[in-house]
Amino acid sequence: AQTVTQSQPEMSVQEAETVTLSCTYDTSESDYYLFWYKQPPSRQMILVIRQEAYKQQNATENRFSVNFQKAAKSFSLKISDSQLGDAAMYFCAYPNDYKLSFGAGTTVTVRA
Amino acid sequence: GAGVSQSPSNKVTEKGKDVELRCDPISGHTALYWYRQSLGQGLEFLIYFQGNSAPDKSGLPSDRFSAERTGGSVSTLTIQRTQQEDSAVYLCASSLNPGGQGDTQYFGPGTRLTVL
Numbered sequence: 001a002q003t004v005t006q007s008q009p010e011m012s013v014q015e016a017e018t019v020t021l022s023c024t025y026d027t028s029e030s031d032y033y034l035f036w037y038k039q040p041p042s043r044q045m046i047l048v049i050r051q052e053a054y055k056q057q058n059a060t061e062n063r064f065s066v067n068f069q070k071a072a073k074s075f076s077l078k079i080s081d082s083q084l085g086d087a088a089m090y091f092c093a094y095p096n097d098y099k100l101s102f103g104a105g106t107t108v109t110v111r112a
Numbered sequence: 113g114a115g116v117s118q119s120p121s122n123k124v125t126e127k128g129k130d131v132e133l134r135c136d137p138i139s140g141h142t143a144l145y146w147y148r149q150s151l152g153q154g155l156e157f158l159i160y161f162q163g164n165s166a167p168d169k170s171g172l173p174s175d176r177f178s179a180e181r182t183g184g185s186v187s188t189l190t191i192q193r194t195q196q197e198d199s200a201v202y203l204c205a206s207s208l209n210p211g212g213q214g215d216t217q218y219f220g221p222g223t224r225l226t227v228l
Binding site: 071 | 143145147154155157160168170201203205207213214216217218219220221222224
């Protein structure tokens with residue numbers, strides 16, 4: 001079974017600074033996707049970024065980027081120039097066919 | 113277009129009562145998913161619909177839980193004889209191309225269920 005591990009329950013970052021959230025996963029597949037979702041207090045899960053495992057290039061979406069290390073099965077999320085609106089819980093997710101397996105989540109607080 | 117919507121936003125019920133939670137997916141999305149988010153268990157998959165069929169109900173925690181989908185659109189998750197351990201946020205998601213790993217799931221705002 002695929003498992004997803006987020007080892008940081010909470011992270012704090014100063015506004016305009018950078019924070020990196022870690023995620024490791026376990027799979028025997030060679031071709032797969034990985035996702036980061038953001039869940040603000042409104043509860044709605046919002047897709048932040050998606051990575052295709054066969055692509056060498058790390059995915060980037062504006063201030064959000066990933067460091068994908070396939071051999072190490074690591075998929076970290078970097079938030080640059082942090083803003084107050086980035087405060088939320090962030091989940092790493094691995095799709096087992098159509099079922100998403102989520103990590104435990106990392107709560108990000110942004111200090112003004 | 114409109115995103116995934118869920119109703120009610122919050123539901124408080126007494127132990128032993130039945131509840132119905134509704135999900136309206138993004139128009140044109142054939143796949144629909146239910147997840148449960150609770151403090152102790154994190155995010156868990158409950159059930160998956162392809163059209164009106166549910167090929168995977170493996171995540172439903174007990175036979176008190178059932179779900180249906182009609183017209184390839186709206187889905188209802190029903191919990192009978194609710195128990196306190198059913199208290200959680202129930203999230204619905206939909207996607208365009210079911211079965212593909214790269215298919216992005218779009219989530220609704222969830223229903224917070226509290227069983228007293």
